[in-house]
Amino acid sequence: MVNNCCDFDSIRNFTIGTLTSVSPNEWKVLLEHDAPSSTAINTGTPTLFPKINGYVLVPNESGALIGMISWIGIEQSQYPKRKGFKDFDLIDLPFPQRVMLVTPMGELRCRDDVFKVERGVFNYPSVGDIVILPTKEQLEAIVENKDGRANFRIGVAPTAANCPVYVNPDKLFGRHLAVLGNTGSGKSSSIVGIIRWSIEKAKQASRTGNVNARFIILDPNGEYAGAFDNLSRNVRKFRVKIDTDSPDFRQLRVPAWLWNSYEWIAITDASGKTQKPLLRQALRELKSGGQDDNTVYKYGRFYAGCQIGIRSDLAGGPSRFKGKPGKNDFGKKLASICKDLETDINDCKHPIGELLSNLLIALNNVRKRKYRSFNNDRGEFVEYYDDFEKRDVEEIISAFEEFLSEIEWTTTPLGPDEDSPISYDVASLPDHIERLSQEKSAQQYLDFFIMRIRTMLTDSRMSSIISTAESETLEEWLETYIGSENADNGEIAVIDLSLVPSDVIHLIVAVISRIIFESLQRYRRYYGKELPTVMVIDEAHTFIKKYYENQTEFTPLEMCCKIFEKIAREGRKYGLGLLISSQRPAELSPTVLSQCNTFLLHRLVNDKDQELVKKFVPDNLGSLLKELPVLPTRKAILLGWASPIPILVEVDELEEKYRPKSSDPSFWSVWTQQEERELSWPDLADEWQKGGHTEV
Numbered sequence: 001m002v003n004n005c006c007d008f009d010s011i012r013n014f015t016i017g018t019l020t021s022v023s024p025n026e027w028k029v030l031l032e033h034d035a036p037s038s039t040a041i042n043t044g045t046p047t048l049f050p051k052i053n054g055y056v057l058v059p060n061e062s063g064a065l066i067g068m069i070s071w072i073g074i075e076q077s078q079y080p081k082r083k084g085f086k087d088f089d090l091i092d093l094p095f096p097q098r099v100m101l102v103t104p105m106g107e108l109r110c111r112d113d114v115f116k117v118e119r120g121v122f123n124y125p126s127v128g129d130i131v132i133l134p135t136k137e138q139l140e141a142i143v144e145n146k147d148g149r150a151n152f153r154i155g156v157a158p159t160a161a162n163c164p165v166y167v168n169p170d171k172l173f174g175r176h177l178a179v180l181g182n183t184g185s186g187k188s189s190s191i192v193g194i195i196r197w198s199i200e201k202a203k204q205a206s207r208t209g210n211v212n213a214r215f216i217i218l219d220p221n222g223e224y225a226g227a228f229d230n231l232s233r234n235v236r237k238f239r240v241k242i243d244t245d246s247p248d249f250r251q252l253r254v255p256a257w258l259w260n261s262y263e264w265i266a267i268t269d270a271s272g273k274t275q276k277p278l279l280r281q282a283l284r285e286l287k288s289g290g291q292d293d294n295t296v297y298k299y300g301r302f303y304a305g306c307q308i309g310i311r312s313d314l315a316g317g318p319s320r321f322k323g324k325p326g327k328n329d330f331g332k333k334l335a336s337i338c339k340d341l342e343t344d345i346n347d348c349k350h351p352i353g354e355l356l357s358n359l360l361i362a363l364n365n366v367r368k369r370k371y372r373s374f375n376n377d378r379g380e381f382v383e384y385y386d387d388f389e390k391r392d393v394e395e396i397i398s399a400f401e402e403f404l405s406e407i408e409w410t411t412t413p414l415g416p417d418e419d420s421p422i423s424y425d426v427a428s429l430p431d432h433i434e435r436l437s438q439e440k441s442a443q444q445y446l447d448f449f450i451m452r453i454r455t456m457l458t459d460s461r462m463s464s465i466i467s468t469a470e471s472e473t474l475e476e477w478l479e480t481y482i483g484s485e486n487a488d489n490g491e492i493a494v495i496d497l498s499l500v501p502s503d504v505i506h507l508i509v510a511v512i513s514r515i516i517f518e519s520l521q522r523y524r525r526y527y528g529k530e531l532p533t534v535m536v537i538d539e540a541h542t543f544i545k546k547y548y549e550n551q552t553e554f555t556p557l558e559m560c561c562k563i564f565e566k567i568a569r570e571g572r573k574y575g576l577g578l579l580i581s582s583q584r585p586a587e588l589s590p591t592v593l594s595q596c597n598t599f600l601l602h603r604l605v606n607d608k609d610q611e612l613v614k615k616f617v618p619d620n621l622g623s624l625l626k627e628l629p630v631l632p633t634r635k636a637i638l639l640g641w642a643s644p645i646p647i648l649v650e651v652d653e654l655e656e657k658y659r660p661k662s663s664d665p666s667f668w669s670v671w672t673q674q675e676e677r678e679l680s681w682p683d684l685a686d687e688w689q690k691g692g693h694t695e696v
Contacts, residue, residue, distance in 0.1 A: 014132035016049070017100075019058065019125055024104075027067060029056070029131050031098040049133060050100055053159045053624065053648050055142055057132050058125045063109040065121055066142060066645060067102035067131075068624065075099050102131070103624065105645040108138060115141030117644035139163055143647050147171075152201035154194060154638075155651040165638065165649050169198050172642040173534050173577035176568060176595055180585045180613065181602025186634045187581050188660040190600060190651050191536060192227045194579070195492070196658065199231060214483045214491045214533040216516065218509060220542055222498035223660035225249075232492055236480070239496030240464060250480075252495065254508050256426040256457070256466040257287075258477070258515060260419035266556045267507050268452055274445040282432045283418035286425070295350045300409040303359070305435065306337050307400035312441065314393045321388040327370075331385030334367045334396070355406050362399035366392050421474050421515065426466075430454045461501045465508065478519055481512070482533065506556035509543050514563045520574040530575025535567070540580040541587040561589050568595035586612045598640035600649075603631040624648075 016035040021028040036049045050072050057064040074096045104121045115138055134142065143157040143165055144150075150166040157163050172194070181187040195215055202211040217224055228235045238252040259267075261280045270276045285301050313320040313330060321330040341360040345353055370386045430453045437446040456462065483491035500508055516535065523531045537543060544564045545557060567576060568591060580596070582588055586608040593616055604610050614625055624637060624646055631637075634653065639646035669675040 014135070015130050016056070016133055017131045019127055019129045019131060020099075022125055022127060024121075024124070026070070027058075027102045027104065027125070029100050029102055031100065033097075035098070037098075050098075051159060053627070055105075055134055055139065055160060056102060057108065057134050057138065058129055059132060060123055060125060060129075062123060063107055064132075064138075065123075065125060066105045066108050066117065068105050068646070069100055070103045070624065071101035073099055108134075108141065117142055117145075119644060136161060142645065145644060147644075151205065152197045153652065154190075154197065155634075155649040157647050158635075158650050159648050162650075165643075165647055167638075167642045172598055173532070173579065174572055174575075175597035175641050176571070176578040176580070177598045177600065177642070178585075178593060178596040179579070179581045179600045179602070180583075180604060180609070181636070182583050182605055184633065185602035185604075185631065186636070186651060187583075187600075187602045188223060188538065189634070189654050190602070190636065191538070191579065191581055192224065192658060192660055193652060193654050195534075195536070196228065196231055196654070197652070199492075212491075214531070215536060216481065216493045216495070216512075216533065217536040218495050218497060218512070218538065218543070220497045220505075220539045222496045223538070224494050225496065225661070227658050227660055228492050228494070229658070234483070234491050236491075236493045237496065238481075238493065240499035242499070249496070252465055252497075252500070252508075253467070253472065253477075254465055254511050255423070255472060255477070257423045258421050258474075258511055259507075260421075260514070262419075262554070262559060263507055263511060263514075263556075266554050266559045267456070267504065268449065270449065271445075274440075274442050275449045278433055278436050278440065278442070278446065280418045282429060282436055286429060286432055287418065287420055287422040295348070296352055296407050296409075299344060299348075299352060299356065300404060300407050302340075303400060304404055304409060306340075307397060307404070309333070309438070310393065310396055310400070314390070314397070318390075321393055323387065327385045327387050330388055330393075331367065331370060334363060338363050338367060352407060355403055359399055359403040362402075363396060366396055423473070427457060430457070459501075462504055465500065465504075478515075482516060482519065504556070506543065506560040510556065510560040510563050513560075513567065517563070517567050517571065517574070517576055520571075520576050524574050530573075532575045532577070534577045534579055536579045536581075537564070538581045540582040540592075541584045544580065544582075544589045544592050545587055546589045561592075565589055565591040568592040585609050596640075598642040599638075601625070601628060601631075601637040601639070602635070603633075604628040 015032065017029045017031040019027055020030045031050070050069055052069055052072065054069045056067050056069065058067060076096060104124075106120060107118045107122070109116050109118060139160045140163045143160045143163045145166045145168070147166075147168045149168040149170055151169060153164050153166050155165050157165055177194075179187045179190055199211055199213055202213060203209055219225075222239070225237055237249045239249050241249060241251045261283055264270070264279055264283065265276055268275075268279070270279050288297050288301070313333075319326045321327060338360060341356055341363070345356050345360065348356060366388075370388055370392070371383070372386060373381065373383045376382055430450045433446060433453070434443075434450055437443045437450075457466075481493055481495075483493070495512065497505055497509070513535065516533070520531055520533060523529075543560050545561060547555075547558045547561055564578070568578060571578060578592070578596070580588075580592065584606070585593065585604075586606065593612075596616075599613070599616070601613060604613065610625065610628055613628070624639075627648070628637070634651045636649050636651055637646060638649045666675055670677055
């Protein structure tokens with residue numbers, strides 16, 4: 001009799017024990033007295049047995065259940081309990097029997113002579129069922145991943161006769177991957193290897209030899225600069241440039257006009273009552289006024305603000321436009337508005353120019369009625385104004401109202417809002433907020449706020465990153481950082497964040513991530529298809545740090561974490577995958593970790609990190625994760641959506657020249673002068689004091 005997985009006539013050759021207890025999470029196996037004790041050769045291939053994390057099978061009517069060995073021990077048994085030894089004449093003394101515990105993993109089925117692993121266990125075995133060793137073909141089916149799209153190899157399974165381990169890139173990247181492990185465990189090399197091996201395999205499978213892949217790597221420590229050389233002609237490297245920089249690097253730019261209102265609020269620490277509304281209004285007006293085709297709104301916004309100022313004078317009482325210095329101050333303000341009108345009329349090529357001329361005539365009529373001048377005894381020319389009457393001020397307000405009515409002015413424009421990525425003169429933002437504060441008579445609440453913005457925009461450490469001196473459009477930025485229309489041999493962008501000032505690094509990362517996410521959202525809406533892209537975040541606990549909701553404060557760190565939480569929840573729908581790496585998973589956002597469907601777990605020593613990881617994997621894998629503290633370098637546990645069952649993997653070794661620059665420092669080699677080190681503190685100090693970057 002033959003089932004879909006095993007020939008029962010040959011099962012006796014592979015039998016190594018029987019089940020003595022069965023539960024949903026653990027099975028107990030009593031080993032035969034003649035079962036192998038170190039190496040099994042009965043499957044045709046020498047296999048270490050019994051071995052922790054090795055595999056066994058329990059045949060059933062639909063194939064075979066797969067189990068992983070989690071514990072091996074000896075129990076004292078009596079003679080009558082030993083199968084084949086029924087000699088009751090012997091003295092009944094305790095006798096050692098080998099026992100092992102097995103964790104159920106899945107089911108192995110055979111269809112058309114092809115083995116396939118299915119997740120989960122549906123038909124549990126019973127006490128007394130036999131347990132067998134898998135053959136070489138069955139072992140390969142268990143660990144190799146027979147998924148038709150498991151296209152590239154990441155390593156071998158040392159507990160399964162070093163069978164190669166393959167993964168499906170759709171499952172690996174599409175549902176987010178977390179690579180976790182302590183420093184020195186090999187996680188950075190695993191990340192580089194996964195990217196390199198996937199692109200190399202894609203080149204082999206491509207009809208043209210080129211691949212249309214997109215990887216964007218956020219590198220906080222500057223480790224990945226040379227990791228992808230010779231892999232792609234389009235490896236783009238960005239960082240804050242310094243005087244001694246290589247020409248291979250481009251200046252990292254995240255223009256301030258890309259920031260939305262929430263990012264401005266976070267970096268400026270704007271208060272909610274006055275500063276946030278005026279900041280949003282200023283951004284909305286500057287972005288709307290910055291459009292070439294919105295001339296009407298630009299002039300309407302400015303002269304509506306002038307009208308508000310005149311209304312404020314009227315509401316302030318007679319002292320604002322009668323007597324000294326009120327009448328002269330009011331007259332000078334009116335004269336200044338008239339000069340602005342003259343300038344705008346000369347510059348305006350729009351039909352609105354005629355309406356501006358009518359407004360100028362009306363204002364000048366009032367101003368000239370009150371204007372006086374004479375030469376004093378010293379021959380000095382003196383200008384002053386007579387008292388303005390209430391009806392004069394109302395006449396000015398009526399002239400503004402007529403102008404605004406004729407241009408169909410609305411204070412809520414239908415154009416872009418304050419969060420649209422539209423270029424504008426960022427340097428004018430504090431001046432614009434100051435003007436709005438004067439109109440609202442709220443200067444006392446905004447003086448220090450405006451000063452913070454001015455200080456930030458003039459900070460030499462930030463100017464090269466957020467500067468808008470070089471005209472760069474949104475489409476140019478997207479093509480530079482995400483990739484061109486036709487990617488050639490793999491589009492890889494390495495963003496070195498090591499020299500970004502610590503007080504703005506979370507803002508810079510948040511803006512980059514948000515723009516990438518929103519661009520892919522719009523890509524799918526526009527084209528009806530996804531543009532597969534992978535964001536790689538090293539030292540993820542720096543940017544995706546768990547936080548506690550604070551209603552009175554909105555920090556850049558919280559904002560940065562929230563955008564990654566959104567990407568983790570929704571990115572799959574738009575083709576945006578996350579590959580996060582961290583040595584402190586306990587500090588990561590639980591929301592992001594819970595959305596990672598695949599884990600590559602390197603050595604983890606900290607008990608809090610181990611406990612956290614256990615919460616995100618099934619209960620029956622607890623025994624497997626006990627090996628985390630003692631995993632050697634390059635050894636890792638692969639589990640989740642990209643692997644049919646959890647596998648202990650020895651990750652393939654990278655050539656040294658492609659490894660990230662994260663190796664331990666060579667103290668002894670430097671001390672003994674086996675390695676040379678140049679030292680010029682004057683040069684370093686000079687570069688540092690210039691601001692740490694090339695002036696732009």
